[in-house]
Amino acid sequence: MSSSQPKSIDILLVEDNPGDIRLVQKAFKKARLRNELHVVESGQEAMDFLLQRAEFTDMPRVELVLLDLKLPDRNGLDVLSDIKEHPDLKRIPVVILTSSEADEDIITSYDRHANAYLTKPVDFPGLVKIVQELDEFWLSLVKLAP
Template identity: 55%
Template sequence: MSERPGASADILLVEDNPGDVRLTREAFEEGNISNTLHVVTDGVEALDFLHQRGDFADSPRPDIVLLDLNLPRKSGEEVLTEIRNDDDLSCLPVIILTSSEAEEDIVQSYELQANAYLTKPVDPSEFIETVRRFRAFWLEVVRLPPDEVE
């Protein structure tokens, strides 16, 4: 990824709800976010994508992961734990993007070293505003770690 603020980023969205995937794509388009959004629908696929295994052998390493908590096959918490315990992935920014407002989910996510916790608004226009704020902070203000030198 380029080091200049606002540079294009590869974003991995880990979300099993097709409606939320569609809404996220629309929010990125509505917010004129020109980053590449890759989508996987469960925790096992997320780890395969991140480790470039199987169908994801040619996938880029994402700059940011947007991770739902309630996923089939492997939960968001399990995925986050594996990311943080992997030397090659541990610095990857992971943002929890979930409908859960449960205090225990928030606490657990930060204990597992999530970089941020965002609750998905139910209203589509509010969701678009959330994505715009995400873009403003994570893609324009924050400096993300560079890709590993191979």
């Protein structure tokens, strides 16, 4: 049966705003999650990290991606497409974490096979709650591809 001990996984946050990075890191800490949170700040770095190449050859395999749509080098939606079209990466769940509430962003994200779409909450307690629920859902409830 499934283990009662919550497992620890490697999560990749793709986000270029240092404030948001810090808030997410703090929220993970506050929620007492034991997961490893890695951070990259561009679309290029995200692909390199996921494919364990360039300076990321020694990095672990990522099991969940938190992806911002506004990145310095390329549109987050294109990064999403690259992940979902790559045979080795397409099964990794990608959760969009963005400040955009625009319908077209939401629709395009799901069209490109995003696994969930979350808007960044405005206050810190809200972010802590989101991080807790992310952990609860993706790491405890969901059976991920082996």
